[in-house]
Amino acid sequence: MFRILKQSLRTGLLTEPAPPADRELDALGIELRRRIDARLGRSLALRQVDAGSCNGCELEIHALNNAYYDVERFGVHFVASPRHADALLVTGPVARHMEAALRRTWLATPSPKLVIAAGTCACTGGEFGVSYASCGAVENVIPVDVKIAGCPPMPVDLLRGLLAALLPERRHAPRVPLRARQPVVPAPIDQIEAELGSEQPR
Secondary structure: OHHHHHHHHHHOOOOOOOOOOOHHHHHHHHHHHHHHHHHOOOOEEEEEEEOOOOOHHHHHHHHOOOOOOOHHHHOEEEOOOHHHOOEEEEEOOOEHHHHHHHHHHHHHOOOOOEEEEEOHHHHHOOOOOOOOOEOOOHHHOOOOOEEEOOOOOOHHHHHHHHHHHOOHHHOOOOOOOHHHOOOOOOOOHHHHHHHHOOOOOO
């Protein structure tokens, strides 16, 4: 034990110094907390839904919970069930096999609810678009309140998107019933092949 203590005293501290305080992050967080308190009077509960993402956006969303960003200090926390959520944070182009699951998640979230599309794929469908395997953008399946662009969006961009979702004018945004929305129809396979200019293997 004394040998280890002597070695520690001889080598000194090897850990990196703490990063300097990010004034922009702190100001953003304080404003976010103020809007959450004004609108809800409690914490904002988020349910994150991966509808077909490459997980790049998830890495940035997970960073929101690390010791540097620590969004819980600003009144934001993630929940395991949509029934406990105030907002859905959806990533990725909506894969066909996730379409029904995303609709059920949206229906299970109590009203009034917010839907935030995070990342370029969730906003526009990205490079995947609409195909036999993808419904494209989240708004093709459920109504979206706020879009956060980026591939992937940085944690600070995600916080800005949450701020935008909590603007007072969004409080009574009209909702489009699911049955009134047009279904996303995939292109016929021969049209896809013609666009790709590929030939069938023999």
